[in-house]
Amino acid sequence: MKKRRPFNAETALRIYYAYPNEIGNPELKELFDVSANSTVLSIKKEVRKLMIEKGVKVWNPQNVDTKTTYEYAGIDIAAVERSYLKMKKLGLEAQA
Numbered sequence: 001m002k003k004r005r006p007f008n009a010e011t012a013l014r015i016y017y018a019y020p021n022e023i024g025n026p027e028l029k030e031l032f033d034v035s036a037n038s039t040v041l042s043i044k045k046e047v048r049k050l051m052i053e054k055g056v057k058v059w060n061p062q063n064v065d066t067k068t069t070y071e072y073a074g075i076d077i078a079a080v081e082r083s084y085l086k087m088k089k090l091g092l093e094a095q096a
Contacts, residue, residue, distance in 0.1 A: 021059070024063045047072045051064065
């Protein structure tokens with residue numbers, strides 16, 4: 001079962017573009033706003049299941065695929081980027 005968590009748009013965009021191929025524990029902790037290693041391991045386990053289904057591999061076996069992670073989280077990066085840029089244009093502050 002996918003658990004969608006609230007996320008910070010700035011953080012989501014920064015991680016997505018700074019780590020376009022793979023992300024590790026520090027990025028997962030920041031993206032999902034968790035601190036427990038056990039929670040990160042659970043997230044990685046679910047993301048890896050999706051990666052296997054899609055035939056996606058990573059260079060570093062300790063990491064997970066960035067795009068698959070965002071898919072697991074239900075984050076549509078294009079929609080987040082449009083919304084974020086629109087808010088900036090309107091002078092609004094993004095919510096965490």
